[in-house]
Amino acid sequence: MTHRLVVLGATGLVGRTMLELIEARGFPTARPRLLASDRSAGRTMPWAGSRLPVEPVDEASFAGATVALFAGGNDVSRRWAPVARAAGAVVIDNSSAFRYDDDVPLVVPEINGDLLAARPTLIANPNCSTIAIVMALAPLLRGRRLTRIWTSTYQSVSGAGSSAVERLEEGLRATLAGKPAARGDGPPFADNVVPHIDRFEDNGYTREEMKIVWESRKILGVPDLAVSATAVRVPVRVGHSASVTAWFDPPLGPDEARREWATFPGLRVVDDPAESRYPMPMDAAGLDDVLVGRARVDLADPDALTFFVASDNLRKGAALNAVQIAEQWAARASGQPSVAP
Numbered sequence: 001m002t003h004r005l006v007v008l009g010a011t012g013l014v015g016r017t018m019l020e021l022i023e024a025r026g027f028p029t030a031r032p033r034l035l036a037s038d039r040s041a042g043r044t045m046p047w048a049g050s051r052l053p054v055e056p057v058d059e060a061s062f063a064g065a066t067v068a069l070f071a072g073g074n075d076v077s078r079r080w081a082p083v084a085r086a087a088g089a090v091v092i093d094n095s096s097a098f099r100y101d102d103d104v105p106l107v108v109p110e111i112n113g114d115l116l117a118a119r120p121t122l123i124a125n126p127n128c129s130t131i132a133i134v135m136a137l138a139p140l141l142r143g144r145r146l147t148r149i150w151t152s153t154y155q156s157v158s159g160a161g162s163s164a165v166e167r168l169e170e171g172l173r174a175t176l177a178g179k180p181a182a183r184g185d186g187p188p189f190a191d192n193v194v195p196h197i198d199r200f201e202d203n204g205y206t207r208e209e210m211k212i213v214w215e216s217r218k219i220l221g222v223p224d225l226a227v228s229a230t231a232v233r234v235p236v237r238v239g240h241s242a243s244v245t246a247w248f249d250p251p252l253g254p255d256e257a258r259r260e261w262a263t264f265p266g267l268r269v270v271d272d273p274a275e276s277r278y279p280m281p282m283d284a285a286g287l288d289d290v291l292v293g294r295a296r297v298d299l300a301d302p303d304a305l306t307f308f309v310a311s312d313n314l315r316k317g318a319a320l321n322a323v324q325i326a327e328q329w330a331a332r333a334s335g336q337p338s339v340a341p
């Protein structure tokens with residue numbers, strides 16, 4: 001079966017990465033329809049050796065669509081998801097607009113792809129840091145309870161979209177020229193580390209930090225999981241990292257963790273400190289796998305396991321995960337039981 005695919009937000013960082021992956025992975029579609037805002041009218045994007053036009057989204061954009069990948073932000077998703085679903089498309093949404101709705105599955109195919117068996121017509125793609133963290137935790141849950149996580153993230157600037165990357169690059173040029181980076185809407189990204197992503201909530205945590213709390217619980221199916229997160233923007237173009245300390249009952253050690261990680265699809269163990277091999281965003285950028293390493297017994301609590309993850313936020317953190325969901329959804333639609341993520 002060939003799908004009539006629509007990509008909303010096709011000109012953005014996630015949208016462009018989705019297009020690349022759809023083509024490279026051979027998702028069954030002949031010619032995707034590319035949508036963005038009025039600002040992109042007249043633009044074209046590369047596809048299969050030629051170029052496709054980008055159209056401003058409107059009420060007729062989803063007519064005949066079977067699969068719609070959304071990467072336009074929360075307001076865009078809220079406005080257009082009902083229109084796409086009414087037209088008969090399944091919507092796979094990268095924004096956080098629907099992630100916390102009880103009737104919307106929040107899917108990482110390697111972990112809870114079985115939720116697609118219920119044929120949902122709106123599926124949420126999780127937060128980019130959360131995906132990497134739960135990918136490393138999920139294989140450790142076999143035969144154990146996860147009770148608590150403490151994490152600090154080191155998130156790249158591409159996580160904030162194309163305009164943020166331009167701001168980073170301008171700031172880097174300025175600082176190299178001996179000038180201060182301009183502040184813009186918030187603190188500069190260049191030559192800086194910013195413990196503020198998304199808005200502050202009343203509890204003193206940012207929305208980005210609360211996404212990690214709410215989404216880890218939902219994806220891992222542990223509603224009472226204790227989670228505390230600090231989310232930090234670092235001057236890296238692509239690749240999010242996180243330090244994670246996790247408590248399991250019964251506890252597990254680093255050797256056992258590495259054994260479980262080694263066989264889990266989508267994870268790659270990089271853990272040889274003596275050879276300076278550990279997960280880093282510059283190695284994760286461009287890769288599909290989430291890198292995991294620096295596994296060690298926590299010094300402050302020997303019952304806890306501490307480790308480090310790095311992943312490409314535009315790929316597994318967003319576009320790849322969404323395309324994997326589309327692949328699994330399409331395989332089930334054509335009667336195949338499932339495909340490997």
Ligand SMILES: NC(=O)c1ccc[n+]([C@@H]2O[C@H](COP(=O)([O-])OP(=O)(O)OC[C@H]3O[C@@H](n4cnc5c(N)ncnc54)[C@H](OP(=O)(O)O)[C@@H]3O)[C@@H](O)[C@H]2O)c1
Pocket residue numbers: 008009010011012013014015035036037038039040057070071072073074076094095096126127128158159160161162163313314317318
């Ligand atoms: N970047 C990441 O690492 C990441 C990870 C996980 C999830 N996400 C989520 O993915 C979504 C896209 O992020 P991004 O980083 O790709 O952002 P981006 O680079 O800023 O791209 C935004 C896209 O949305 C389109 N858009 C904006 N306003 C629109 C409107 N009113 N109508 C139609 N299209 C509109 C833009 O089109 P124009 O070019 O025409 O303006 C562009 O194609 C966001 O919800 C983000 O939270 C991002």
